[in-house]
Amino acid sequence: MIPQFQHQQASSFVLWFDNYLLTKGRAFTNTTGDFVHYSDERVPSVYTPFGSKYKQWVCDSSISGATIPSGVYVNGAFVGRAVGADNSTSAQILDFDNGRVLLSGVATGASVTGSYAAKEFNVYYSNETEEDLLIENRFRPQSKIGTDLEFNYPAPYDQVVPAAYVCNASFKNTPFAFGGMQKTTTNFNTIVVAENPYQVDGVLSLFADSANQSFVDVPFDDFPFTEYGDLKSGLYDYEALKTRYANDNKYFIERVKTSKIADKPRKSLVNDLYIGFVDFDVSIMRYPR
Amino acid sequence: MAKKVTIRSFGQQLANYVVGEFTKRNKKAFQQRIIAAFQRIKQEMLDEFLEHPVSVEIAGGPDATNTSKTLDGYGNLFSFIGFTEGEEPLSPIIELLNASRIEHIRDTSDGFLMKIFIPASSDIFDVTPMPWADGRSWAEGIERGISGFGRYLNIDTITSRSGAGIESQGVIRRGKFKNSPYISALIGKYAKKFEQISNTVVFTGL
Numbered sequence: 001m002i003p004q005f006q007h008q009q010a011s012s013f014v015l016w017f018d019n020y021l022l023t024k025g026r027a028f029t030n031t032t033g034d035f036v037h038y039s040d041e042r043v044p045s046v047y048t049p050f051g052s053k054y055k056q057w058v059c060d061s062s063i064s065g066a067t068i069p070s071g072v073y074v075n076g077a078f079v080g081r082a083v084g085a086d087n088s089t090s091a092q093i094l095d096f097d098n099g100r101v102l103l104s105g106v107a108t109g110a111s112v113t114g115s116y117a118a119k120e121f122n123v124y125y126s127n128e129t130e131e132d133l134l135i136e137n138r139f140r141p142q143s144k145i146g147t148d149l150e151f152n153y154p155a156p157y158d159q160v161v162p163a164a165y166v167c168n169a170s171f172k173n174t175p176f177a178f179g180g181m182q183k184t185t186t187n188f189n190t191i192v193v194a195e196n197p198y199q200v201d202g203v204l205s206l207f208a209d210s211a212n213q214s215f216v217d218v219p220f221d222d223f224p225f226t227e228y229g230d231l232k233s234g235l236y237d238y239e240a241l242k243t244r245y246a247n248d249n250k251y252f253i254e255r256v257k258t259s260k261i262a263d264k265p266r267k268s269l270v271n272d273l274y275i276g277f278v279d280f281d282v283s284i285m286r287y288p289r
Numbered sequence: 290m291a292k293k294v295t296i297r298s299f300g301q302q303l304a305n306y307v308v309g310e311f312t313k314r315n316k317k318a319f320q321q322r323i324i325a326a327f328q329r330i331k332q333e334m335l336d337e338f339l340e341h342p343v344s345v346e347i348a349g350g351p352d353a354t355n356t357s358k359t360l361d362g363y364g365n366l367f368s369f370i371g372f373t374e375g376e377e378p379l380s381p382i383i384e385l386l387n388a389s390r391i392e393h394i395r396d397t398s399d400g401f402l403m404k405i406f407i408p409a410s411s412d413i414f415d416v417t418p419m420p421w422a423d424g425r426s427w428a429e430g431i432e433r434g435i436s437g438f439g440r441y442l443n444i445d446t447i448t449s450r451s452g453a454g455i456e457s458q459g460v461i462r463r464g465k466f467k468n469s470p471y472i473s474a475l476i477g478k479y480a481k482k483f484e485q486i487s488n489t490v491v492f493t494g495l
Contacts, residue, residue, distance in 0.1 A: 129465070130436035169434060170468075187433065259424025265371070277422060 003220040005184070005288070010125060010168050011223050012251065013188055013282065016215035017166060018123045019238040022063045025206045027120040030067045035101060035112040036153045043228075047093065047102035050110075051153045053145055054118035055160040059096040059224070059231055062239035063117070069094055070234070072101050072114035079103065081234070097229030098156055121192075121203065122163040130277075133165055133191055139271050141195050161193040161273060164203065169279075176285055185254070185283045192276040200274040204258040207278040211256040216245040217284075255281040308400070316401060319488070320393065323403055326486050327391045334407075334479040335386050339379075343431055343471055347378055359431070359467050369466070370427045370435065371420045381416035382428065382472070388495055402490065405483045409493040410473040431471040 021027050035050035043049055050072070058066040071080030071092065081092040093102040101112065126133060139161045146152050154160045169187040176183040190207070194200040222244075224236035261275040338344055342357035346366050349356075351374055353365040360369055372378050385408040394402045414426035419435075427435065476493060483491045 189436075257424055259419075259422040261422050262420075265421040277425065279425070 005286075006168065006171060006186075008217060008220055009186060009251065009282075009284075010166075010188075011220065012215060012218045013280075014123065014125050014166055015218055015223075015238060015241070016251075017164070017190070019060055019062070020210060020213075021121060021123070021164070021203070021206065022058060022060060022066070022119070025121075025202060026065075027202075028058045028063065028066050028117040029120060030065070030115070030117045032115040033113065035072065035114065037108045037110075037112075038153065038156070040156045042156070043102055046104045048104070048106050048108055049095075049100055049102050049156065050112040051098070051100040051156070052114070052116065052118070053153060054099045054116075054142070055154050055158075056119045056122045057094075057096045057099050058117035058119055059236050061235055061237040066117035067115050069114055069116045072103075072112050074103065074106055074110050074112055076111070079106075081230070093226075093228045093230045095229035096231070097225070099154065100156070102228065120162060120199070121194075122160055124159060124163060124165050126165045126167050128165075128167070130167065130189065130191055133167075134193075134275065139163075139193060139273060141271070141273070143195055162195055162199050163193050164278075165191045165193070167191065173288060180287050180289055181285055182288055183283055183285055184288065185281055188280040188282060190278040190280070192278065194274045194276070197274050200260060200276040204260065204276045204278060207280075208256055208258045210280075211253055213253045214250040215253075216242050216250055217248055218245065249284060249286065251282050251284045253280055254283050305398070316396075320401070320403070323486055323488060324391055327405060327483070327489075330479065330482050330486070331386075331389050333482075334389070334475065335383065337479075338382065338386060338475055341471065341475070343469055344379055347372075350374070357469060359469050361465075361467070366431075370430075373420065376420075378417065378427065382413055385413055385416060385495065391489070394490075400488055403488055405486070405489050405491045406495055407476065407480060407483065407491065407493055408495050410476050412495055413472050413476075428472050431469055432473055434468050435466050 031054070033053055035052050037048065037050050040049045057069065059068060060066070061068055071078055071094075073079070079092055081094055091104045095102060099116075099118070101114065103110075103112070106112075128136075137159070140154060140158050142154075142160050142162065145154055145160070167189045169189045171184065171186045173182040173184050175181075192200055192203045194203070218241060222241065224231050224233075224241075226232055257277075257279045259277045259279075261277075266273075266275060339348070343359065343366065346353045346355065346357045347370075349365065349367065351365070351368050351372075353367060355362050355365050357366065359366060367378075370378075389405070389407040392404045392406070394404050396402075410429075414429040417426045417428040419425040419427050419430065430436075480491055480493055483489065
């Protein structure tokens with residue numbers, strides 16, 4: 001099936017959400033550190049994965065002050081990834097989504113180090129319901145990484161918190177103008193899972209102020225990531241992307257409501273985590289037929 | 290230049306004058322009828338709210354059955370939402386609906402004008418917080434979808450807030466909440482009904 005409206009809208013929303021959080025909240029930390037080798041059956045055998053202590057890295061060059069890696073140091077020598085049409089065929093892949101590097105032709109015992117900006121909030125798009133996310137998931141808190149021998153790096157596809165989970169909750173069309181124009185309203189519910197009240201309050205406060213903002217519709221082909229979480233062209237700049245589609249129809253954030261789970265029910269969760277919700281009503285006028 | 294007066298406009302003026310005079314002379318009786326019509330529709334609105342399957346089920350407390358079918362027949366909304374036993378979640382809504390009022394505004398050339406105030410959906414959403422997250426409204430959730438975060442076990446337990454459901458630390462039961470028209474539909478319907486009363490204008494928002 002070719003990408004539909006909802007696919008494109010959800011990916012556009014996630015790109016906006018991530019950029020907003022990093023730009024306005026400066027929710028990242030520049031860091032340098034060692035990478036740990038681990039095995040990952042999902043990666044082709046030509047690659048050797050080396051993971052950092054953090055999950056998602058900032059890849060958006062428009063974020064001022066963030067260190068966007070272009071390679072890593074292997075045994076002291078810089079190894080950059082090829083900048084080409086599609087980095088998935090490169091000998092070195094930076095997997096921004098999993099905070100790791102996939103290297104070919106490098107021994108598993110090699111010393112790998114690198115600098116990058118680690119996100120303070122990982123951003124995930126989720127198809128799970130809120131209750132499934134909150135009750136069934138065993139969240140991995142970032143602060144525990146490295147403190148436990150069994151958990152000295154985040155496993156390849158584990159979800160690490162603090163994190164924001166964007167869920168596409170519902171969608172409806174209402175007639176708007178003669179000629180078949182409809183107003184499409186989508187509810188995005190975002191669940192914020194944090195390790196302390198400061199973090200959750202920060203994200204809630206930031207997004208409560210995002211009402212009446214608009215964001216661009218990014219075509220599926222321009223989604224910046226490859227299947228391995230690297231950048232398709234080696235560079236991703238949300239501001240540049242925004243400018244490219246500035247004259248196109250935009251999504252409008254009509255309403256934002258924030259709330260937090262009260263302390264009493266919160267304590268009944270398996271992990272002692274802080275949970276908040278940001279509920280967005282996003283609309284766009286369009287001709288769906 | 291002399292103003293041209295057509296027969297039709299003269300007839301219309303005369304009709305307006307007659308209706309205006311008639312209304313003014315019978316103002317009290319007219320107002321009483323309008324107020325009676327307002328009270329009747331207000332009562333209808335309250336009754337319809339209380340007879341709504343969701344309201345009936347919530348009023349039934351932790352032992353009610355899922356007659357609203359919003360939970361596929363399993364458990365009930367009172368426990369699903371996570372209300373405390375003895376709590377009366379409908380009370381703030383009844384109070385707001387009851388606060389609907391009619392006021393005389395001013396006399397006009399053709400009689401008088403009255404203003405009807407009824408609560409807006411947002412007023413009701415503001416007074417119906419989820420028991421576990423203040424910023425969210427359970428009444429709005431009925432229309433837009435409620436998180437099953439207060440997913441429950443349909444057993445009596447002392448750890449339960451409602452007496453028949455507990456917050457889960459594991460997977461308990463499947464079943465998705467089905468949205469149902471509720472407050473917005475009720476307010477929309479009755480705003481239109483109140484508009485039918487002559488010599489009145491309707492405002493939503495108290």
